[in-house]
Amino acid sequence: MQYASFVQVKILDRNDSPPSFTEFHTEYTISEDVPVGTLVAKVKAVDPDLPGIIAYSLVAGDEGKFTLESSTGNLKLKDTLDREQKDRYRVQVRASDGVQSADVVLTILKTVLYWDVN
Numbered sequence: 001m002q003y004a005s006f007v008q009v010k011i012l013d014r015n016d017s018p019p020s021f022t023e024f025h026t027e028y029t030i031s032e033d034v035p036v037g038t039l040v041a042k043v044k045a046v047d048p049d050l051p052g053i054i055a056y057s058l059v060a061g062d063e064g065k066f067t068l069e070s071s072t073g074n075l076k077l078k079d080t081l082d083r084e085q086k087d088r089y090r091v092q093v094r095a096s097d098g099v100q101s102a103d104v105v106l107t108i109l110k111t112v113l114y115w116d117v118n
């Protein structure tokens with residue numbers, strides 16, 4: 001039946017297009033005294049193909065300090081920063097559709113709290 005095969009073709013979508021990031025900033029700031037588990041950044045990517053399921057991962061630069069939830073794109077603090085000498089981290093985040101991927105680099109700036117001494 002020609003009609004039946006036409007319907008089948010309609011519902012199939014080849015996963016042939018890469019995902020692209022729609023929500024991210026190149027810079028985020030985080031106070032050095034925030035607790036482990038604090039949300040540092042949130043990224044979002046979309047895939048033009050169906051069903052368009054994206055998995056997020058950290059591919060470089062986290063140095064054990066950050067963790068990225070693969071399903072949500074939430075970048076969270078994994079270890080405290082207050083004893084670290086570094087004041088910036090550059091983390092490379094990847095969005096993958098299982099076939100193709102896209103990367104962005106986020107800069108995380110650590111800010112130090114200053115108290116007014118009057």
Ligand SMILES: [Ca+2]
Nearest residue numbers: 013014016049
């Ligand atoms: Ca497609």
Ligand SMILES: [Ca+2]
Nearest residue numbers: 017047049097
């Ligand atoms: Ca795709």
